Amino acid sequence: MTVVVGYVPDATGYLAVTEATREARWRETDVVIVNAVDSVGYTRPTAADELDLDALTARLDTQGVPHRIRHLDIGTGTASEAVLGVAEEVGAELLVVGIHRRSPVGKALLGSNAQRILLNATCPVLAVRADDTD
Numbered sequence: 001m002t003v004v005v006g007y008v009p010d011a012t013g014y015l016a017v018t019e020a021t022r023e024a025r026w027r028e029t030d031v032v033i034v035n036a037v038d039s040v041g042y043t044r045p046t047a048a049d050e051l052d053l054d055a056l057t058a059r060l061d062t063q064g065v066p067h068r069i070r071h072l073d074i075g076t077g078t079a080s081e082a083v084l085g086v087a088e089e090v091g092a093e094l095l096v097v098g099i100h101r102r103s104p105v106g107k108a109l110l111g112s113n114a115q116r117i118l119l120n121a122t123c124p125v126l127a128v129r130a131d132d133t134d
Contacts, residue, residue, distance in 0.1 A: 001027070002031065006079065016097060016098040017056065021060065021065050023096065030066035032086060036073075070086055078116070084121060095126070096125075
């Protein structure tokens, strides 16, 4: 069993990795970090670049946390499908996702990867939100 975390390179993503690490230690298991790049590529702020992923690796190595990073090109798919797919593949016992405050219009037009994960996961989901900085 493992803890899977959906990661985006922002304060909430960093918090999600922190909580996933805490849960993995408590459960005595490993962490799989999932970051998705869609057809828009690295211009989207949710896509982690090589430097960001290297920093995550260094952080988890220093902490002695067994981990894998899955940096997936999802094309026209969704990040929620990618995270749920990895969770199924590895038999996750917990999923950790970051959530952001969104306007009603944003919810209606864009959907929510975190919401789809919360509704469709076959294992427990821990949702975390960093403090608003604006």
